[in-house]
Amino acid sequence: MVYDFCVIGGGIVGFSTAMKLGELQPGARILLLEKEAGPGMHQTGHNSGVIHAGIYYEPGSLKARLCREGLDSTRAFCRNHGIAYDQCGKLIVATDEVELRRIEALYERAIANGLSLERMDGRELARREPNITGVAALFSPETAIVDYVAVCRKMAMLVQQAGTDIRYGCMVDRIEERGDRVDIGAGEEVFQASRLIVCGGLQADRLARMAGLEIDFHIVPFRGEYFQLPRAKSGIVKHLIYPAPDPSLPFLGIHLTRMIDGSVTVGPNAVIGFSREGYQKFSFSLRDTLDFAGFPGFWKLIGKYRSHAVKELHSSLSRSAYLRECRKYCPSLAIDDLQPYRAGIRAQVVNARGEVVHDFLFRQTARMLHVCNAPSPAATSALPIGAMIAAKCLEH
Numbered sequence: 001m002v003y004d005f006c007v008i009g010g011g012i013v014g015f016s017t018a019m020k021l022g023e024l025q026p027g028a029r030i031l032l033l034e035k036e037a038g039p040g041m042h043q044t045g046h047n048s049g050v051i052h053a054g055i056y057y058e059p060g061s062l063k064a065r066l067c068r069e070g071l072d073s074t075r076a077f078c079r080n081h082g083i084a085y086d087q088c089g090k091l092i093v094a095t096d097e098v099e100l101r102r103i104e105a106l107y108e109r110a111i112a113n114g115l116s117l118e119r120m121d122g123r124e125l126a127r128r129e130p131n132i133t134g135v136a137a138l139f140s141p142e143t144a145i146v147d148y149v150a151v152c153r154k155m156a157m158l159v160q161q162a163g164t165d166i167r168y169g170c171m172v173d174r175i176e177e178r179g180d181r182v183d184i185g186a187g188e189e190v191f192q193a194s195r196l197i198v199c200g201g202l203q204a205d206r207l208a209r210m211a212g213l214e215i216d217f218h219i220v221p222f223r224g225e226y227f228q229l230p231r232a233k234s235g236i237v238k239h240l241i242y243p244a245p246d247p248s249l250p251f252l253g254i255h256l257t258r259m260i261d262g263s264v265t266v267g268p269n270a271v272i273g274f275s276r277e278g279y280q281k282f283s284f285s286l287r288d289t290l291d292f293a294g295f296p297g298f299w300k301l302i303g304k305y306r307s308h309a310v311k312e313l314h315s316s317l318s319r320s321a322y323l324r325e326c327r328k329y330c331p332s333l334a335i336d337d338l339q340p341y342r343a344g345i346r347a348q349v350v351n352a353r354g355e356v357v358h359d360f361l362f363r364q365t366a367r368m369l370h371v372c373n374a375p376s377p378a379a380t381s382a383l384p385i386g387a388m389i390a391a392k393c394l395e396h
């Protein structure tokens, strides 16, 4: 049988795409291939669980637009399907004059992105969050938290009910685009589809090369290491607490995140990962390491961010250094409060010039669409990303 659509990747972006394809073309024969035993086992299952409101992103970028749309559609999806989410709001805290200027710039950007944020001084911050110290803060009332694995599982259930064939434990190892179809191989099996959509997360560049695309970028894995506060300290904050991000750096900084199960996590940092899918502290894959080590763009990136990379590595190896980062805005935290928690690994596209590609990135051929870069907030934005991909595939 030739499927109308085949989706590779059972993370939140792959499932959202399969769901939207089924909605836009009822009756379409859809196949979803996932190499793991269930949905959402990589980035979708190892993140902070934040439904972002769209504060940080370059106005006019896809990220900015799809994050705003994703905020609304993710909350609506949760309401419609009985998935718990909590609109607890988020504070971005400035602890000195430099950070004050950063949050002022962030405020302007948020306004340009259509958000309404509340500014507050240090006294008001202390009134709202007695355990947090700062000279000023921005409050985003729309930011929320959710369990993205629960969202992804629900999507998987809905697409299966709508007739999509889902094959878990099916690792795609060959892709061949032909005139009238795409052949997709996984071990002994070969599947055929009129159109292929690839949502491979940490493996996106390999799947693109496997399919014959000429790309000049690589996925660089960035580990994000977290700790969890002891249950007795779960009441330490009422909102999500983020530091004022350094605009020259690609990630948001170590934050205190209330999780939907009532716990509070601290993290994530951002250190180079020596294994794309190895979550243990010293996981190592020769293939994955040689992959970025042989890519000149990686060394250009390291050259630009050398001092920051060393600082992050230090915070990864030393809990006290990690703690120092959090104590800037939450001084009552103690070393024993940092209890072990799982890490996540970000799939981050880096180009040949050594630049981190911030925006979502897609590559399309006659019969294929590859999602090459879907970094944070792609969990928030998964529904509009899926809708956009489905519309592109149908108009093509």
Ligand SMILES: Cc1cc2nc3c(=O)[nH]c(=O)nc-3n(C[C@H](O)[C@H](O)[C@H](O)COP(=O)(O)OP(=O)(O)OC[C@H]3O[C@@H](n4cnc5c(N)ncnc54)[C@H](O)[C@@H]3O)c2cc1C
Pocket (backbone or CB within 6 Å): 008, 009, 010, 011, 012, 013, 014, 033, 034, 035, 036, 039, 040, 041, 042, 043, 044, 045, 046, 047, 048, 049, 050, 051, 052, 170, 171, 172, 173, 199, 200, 201, 202, 203, 207, 224, 268, 343, 344, 345, 346, 347, 374, 375, 376, 377, 378, 379, 380, 381
């Ligand atoms: C530490 C961290 C914190 C984050 N925090 C947030 C947050 O708070 N809010 C937010 O919105 N976003 C956050 N993100 C980003 C978000 O988690 C990701 O952008 C999103 O999950 C990407 O989804 P995906 O489906 O593209 O990728 P994934 O969830 O990684 O799914 C890709 C899937 O493709 C499968 N696959 C790969 N190769 C093959 C193959 N050859 N054959 C078959 N299957 C294959 C994989 O097994 C995997 O299941 C965070 C990410 C990380 C790592």
